[in-house]
Amino acid sequence: AKRRTIDVDQLADDVRHGKRPGLARAITLVESTRADHRDLAQQLLLKVGSEGAAKSNRVGITGVPGVGKSTFIDGLGMYLLGLGHRVAVLAVDPSSTRTGGSILGDKTRMARLSVERDAFIRPSPTAGTLGGVAKATRETIVLLEAAGYDVVLVETVGVGQSEVTVANMVDVFCFLTLARTGDQLQGIKKGVLELADLVAVNKADGRHELEAKAAARELQGAMRLIHPRDSLWRPPVLTMSGLNGTGLDTFWDTVLKHRGVLTEAGEFAEKRRRQQVDWTWTMVHDQLLRRLAESPGVKSLRAEVESQVRDGSLTPALAAEQILRAFDA
Ligand code: GDP
Secondary structure, three states, X not given: OOOOOOOHHHHHHHXXXXXXXXXXXXXXXXXXXXXXXXXXXXXXXXXXXXXXXXXXXXXXXXXXXXXXXXXXXXXXXXXXXXXXXXXXXXXXXXXXXXXXXXXXXXXXXXXXXXXXXOEEEOOXXXXXXXXXXXXXXXXXXXXHHHOOOOEEEEEEOOOOOHHHHHHOOOOEEEEEEOOOOHHHHHHOOHHHHHHOXXXXXXXXXXXXXXXXXXXXXXXXXXXXXXXXXOOOOOOOEXXXXXXXXXXXXXXXXXXXXHHHHHHXXXXXXXXXXXXXXXXHHHHHHHHHHHHHHHOHHHHHHHHHHHHHHHHOOOOHHHHHHHHHHHHHO
């Protein structure tokens, strides 16, 4: 294949000037898993700088398929454009790495936003592990902020670790749900409520409006049990309709209020710094595990050690020691 040389300076310039084709190419570069691309991508990230980061809002959005995420993001995005923001939408879709197709972040799902000049929609990377997708997404956020997008919406679905992954890369993590009361509440994973800074009962319109409000009150009670000691921020439960646009303003006001409260306490910038350090270690862990799996010493001993553990002639603890010794060697 013909390899085009990549001019990192030019690319950084294009990104900083918000040129779409350059930005798209820059994102493709950070998504690439090729070794030479990885180096260039890191150079690029250093070159574009982090000036845009200070005023950006990174918002995570999760909810089961059908809850109305794309309708909501389309509506919220249009509302934010109206306020003068520039809006980017990213997706973290772990299933796309298996199927090669991305449902989340598909432009056709956000019909109005996708044709707007000040909006940028990028589907989930379709190659690599969740760790790989997360890395690309984090680095894409840096590029988007450098390009002047001051609102970055990161969408995901509640599959496995993807919610934790997204919660760890955004300022505020929002959980969209539908009107559920009593026993149905049990169907909501406690894990996601622990991660959520904001819960919104969506599709609160038409004949479902009252039902949604009742469900929100009940959910608020459940949230109090899950976040009993959170003195800084009590995650509120809102109602809204992404379809007819009611509650989008309150949703956004709440995002800003959350930012204000954290900033006031010195926690906003600290949260981002902490995320950077945590992320560093996540990558160290991931890469160590990969090297371990690829280590010739470990590979040659693996089958034998596993079979000894299976038949009980070796304890798991001793087996672990042998594997690590083979890795060190
Ligand atoms: P996603 O899978 O979470 O992205 O959900 P979609 O945005 O694709 O919405 C799923 C279905 O719910 C579609 O038929 C939408 O028209 C409908 N829908 C989305 N938001 C609302 C809403 O606020 N109210 C009502 N009544 N329907 C909605």
